[in-house]
Amino acid sequence: MKIRQYPWILLLGALMLVLAACGGQQGASPTAAPGEAPTTAPASDLPTPTPVIEFAQQPQSGQKVLVWMVRINTVENRWERDVVLPAYQQVAPDVFVKVLNINQDDIAVKREAMIAAKEPLHVWSSNWGGDGFASDRFRGLLADLTPLIERDKWDTSDFIPEVFGIYNVEGKQYGIPFLTTGSYVYYNMKLFDEAGVPYPPSDWNDKSWTWDAFLETAKKLTKNPDDPSTAVYGGVNGLWPPFDSIPMIWGKDPFTAQALETGFSDPIKLDEQTAAAFQAVHDLVYVHKVAPDQAASQALDQLGGAFLSGRVAMFMTGGWGHWNYKDIIDDPNGFCWGAAPLPWGTPDATIRATIFTDPWVVTAGMDAENTDMAWNFVKFLASAEQQRAYTLATGTPPVRQSLLNDYYKQYEKCVPAEKTKESFQGAFSHGRESSNHLLVKFDELSQTWDNLLSPFWNDPNAKASDLMPLLESDVNAALERIRKEAGR
16 A cells, blocks of 8 residues: 555554555554554664565475465464464365465565466455455456355355455455454553543444544643653544545545445545544644644654554554554553544444455466365465464454454453453444455555645645645546546
């Protein structure tokens, strides 16, 4: 994913996203969503490069070769090398899994070249590199797994229903989810306790958790906002993608359900409510001063990032916080934290969370033998045993319901498992999958709105009402180009 100069605060994640979420920081993360570091972070703040893990490339005599494309990520690569490969060798000794370990940014080009050249490529994730699932599906790169699921009577009942259905398009299942998370308000319990302020709710249906309540809570928690060396910031926004995730809190999704189903959007309309949503987030920094400006964000970066600095009481961002912030709980200098629902901008904003889900897919057009070999490997990866192993290795939440309760217990030192369950799962019934996975040529769209939003976020006097007409015009022009190029 490409994130440009989103407001520092907002993007206190982009880099980590690009590196971790999409790529490789500590754990795994869904494709393309920001983690916790501004794109402009000094090189010295970036994760220290680690040696690339090597995989055996030569099969034994008589073995069939299955090609599995993965991304360079130390944590994931250890799981692949030390857990998956030995286990699959026991299950399918006649199959050699050849791992192509590719830089996240190079995956799309490599994948395209291999498929065009008809080189063997069996299993991969459509959301790692490139424009994401929608673009790959539209171009016919993904096999329809439905006949295989039905033939094998493969039991899918254990998957979170809302999550499994994300990659079912027009009755065809194109991907099997292996990682999913929502978007949340992460809150620092230590700062809440020190200020004597009650924690936010965990129930997504709690109508008392409004934007005004979020703002008033943030004001109570903010201290010394004009002194970056001592400031505590009450409420910081790091939601992504900004173009739709912010107005969704106010019940305004610029993209229709049909657009997210087909991958192509008709012209969108940005109304006054949408402008108010962007202005409300902008005002967190410059009017209410509960969030850091650009200079203060740089100072927080030096402390490890917004939320991890311990100087931000509430941070709205994608669910990668569950694993990226987990270690801080047991750190002697750390703190307890919890995850709360995104607030209600308006009472009718039922769908207000952005969900990030990564699937395994199989290359379309292979012969029956290779398709079966790939499908068998996907079933193995999606098994409860391998799901558990992946979760343990990466810290990411499982997509199987039978494994979730154990996952929630990992946070019991700070939050009862039932509360973690309530806040975590509520995102799925109050959210929809991210547009970066469901819109064709999302990268072009993202660049279009980032070009306009970046100066808006950094201008203290900027007015969202002035920006909306140009933003609407430019995004619609991009949508039209994409439709025309696709013949839609």
